Amino acid sequence: MAYRPIITLTTDFGLNDHFVGTMKGVILNIVPEAAIVDISHSVQAFDVLDGALTISQAYSYFPNGTVHIVVVDPGVGSARRPIIASSDGYHFVAPDNGVLSLVYAKEERMHVRHIMSDHYFLQPLSNTFHGRDIFAPVGAYLAKQVDSHKFGDEIEDYVKFQAPKPKAVDANRMRGVVLKVDRFGNLITNITPQDAPMLFQENAPAFKIQVGKREITDIRKVFAEGAPGEVFGILGSMGFLEIAANRGSAAQLLGVGKGTEVNIMLGEAAAAGA
Amino acid sequence: MAYRPIITLTTDFGLNDHFVGTMKGVILNIVPEAAIVDISHSVQAFDVLDGALTISQAYSYFPNGTVHIVVVDPGVGSARRPIIASSDGYHFVAPDNGVLSLVYAKEERMHVRHIMSDHYFLQPLSNTFHGRDIFAPVGAYLAKQVDSHKFGDEIEDYVKFQAPKPKAVDANRMRGVVLKVDRFGNLITNITPQDAPMLFQENAPAFKIQVGKREITDIRKVFAEGAPGEVFGILGSMGFLEIAANRGSAAQLLGVGKGTEVNIMLGEAAAAGA
């Protein structure tokens, strides 16, 4: 079968304005045969970490050769650089503000270039909508198989932050955080099975997970195992411990949200409570 | 013209997370030439009837051969079966929880199969995101024209519920319900012209439709016929009696919503009031 260019979009532009549609027009003007796929346009406004989480969860499910455009860009028009980051399978086009940090953490070899060749940009170039004027056309030309080295030189000092990791408080205590709340009110924490393997093993010893005013003592394998109104832990599809409820919103039941502390207590700490 | 695979998505996943984008990546990885169309991702969370209404309204407008993926799946990971339901024109891929009930009611001949062939699934299979791991890839292989009988055996005991029907209270009274409120605040009832033909005929005899605290005595053919602030009945595009207002929200004007009773009174009952 013939190669079909695929371009994805991840932004904080929302769907109430013309912004996303306009970017798609720019792309189709350059590469009309492209499939354009929305990953999400509801990244929290100006929230680079939320954008980093979103693209890091979705990108690897796409075919090799996909171009991922990621625009969460509070510094639009300032000195922050536009970049192309390329792995073996994908190109990412984004502002150099760390929004690709969680991709860098997953991909072994990335080549990052500072986009300098402004003849690929829309003219006149605005100061406020580089999604339309820079990121969309550059992504489209990449999908059209223009070589990435034509856009600018490779750089090493690109912006990369560490996602917040859970911390050991003492031998029996670990403190994490809620990274985001999903559509169903599940609290996605930053705690993985590698961080706290004892939570997920068969015949786990006693533990407590304290979130807001609630202490959670059960891990379920499946949402439907939870009793009505019960709040429990579950290994979510994003690879993190989630705090959840069966057919209900854990965020509402607990009255907590993004940024809330999640404390795990094992052994004596679990027996004694917080 | 060459066959073009078309896949639609109807879910309760919302658009704030990466869920829908990830499903599309999985699909394009298998069948990159597909057109993927969103029917809605704003089905009420966990609400199987709302999902059933949504897909039943839209599916028949698509070309023959379209694969409709429907994921409203509160029992994800439990014993509920994943199924393929096939009519002469379409395949539906969904959990076996009744979300296809209103399709079954419209399509004469349906063949329903329990999806068992897990080599079509994404591996490792999660317990919490079968939209990504089962329904998306199975739908993609169907769109790629893999025979449906390769996915599993036909079953007869699939889950099918009756949509709530209006009930005759006595010779002159009928009680229905608001099935949903649409974007414009129109109240979509479960009452069809077959249920209450007298409402829609020329020179209809006197009737009253009581919803909340309001009695409605007019049926309009067109929204624009309504006076400002007036609430009236209208035969909506979904084939049901709707309670509506011209350039306004009947739901707001009446202070009612999904699940509200709708009482129709004819003859003496209409003359006497409720």
Added chain:
Amino acid sequence: MAYRPIITLTTDFGLNDHFVGTMKGVILNIVPEAAIVDISHSVQAFDVLDGALTISQAYSYFPNGTVHIVVVDPGVGSARRPIIASSDGYHFVAPDNGVLSLVYAKEERMHVRHIMSDHYFLQPLSNTFHGRDIFAPVGAYLAKQVDSHKFGDEIEDYVKFQAPKPKAVDANRMRGVVLKVDRFGNLITNITPQDAPMLFQENAPAFKIQVGKREITDIRKVFAEGAPGEVFGILGSMGFLEIAANRGSAAQLLGVGKGTEVNIMLGEAAAAGA
């Protein structure tokens, strides 16, 4: 490369119902190879001016030959006409209620036709959903390169309104209005650099922009130049003066929204205040 039909959709249908998905089914049934692009479905319900703004911002970024379907249609089913408006580059399919007014203002030569050939419509034709029954199929046949003159005769008396323009109050005062608030809380005014060139020139003389209870005295070139909590003016990507804040919502900070007056004071008026 082969011609690929591109169809865009701009409506006030929202994304919570099956409406948009159903329109796409109708289109793909006629022209399955089409690329269908959403510009926005969150036009304010019944708000023809908001729809006019949305399509006028986006349409020109699409390839020549694109068919733009615009459905903001409070008069659906009434005597208002369905029309095709054609420029050198694009076809627009819409109700004749002024929703294309800002396109007419940008395009020099438009030919407008009253759609009369009902054999292109879906049958039976509903009174309440012409997006599905008229605008989608007509747009699809246009994208399939059916000649526009086959749909009906050209008309001259189509509906066209003037967008609200800023008014000179006296030699030093101008009064504009907030046309809309975007996703980020930026206030898009109706004031262009042509209306008030002194605001945007190098070494601008003293001026004040009064919005709500705030007086704004700075124009920034880039959002990121603004200090935390500062509200400033900026030339936005839509070509209008916007009132904005860096990483914040000007609408929230000022407690104002669509329809709010924007007063510009120059010279003595600026020195004296309002």
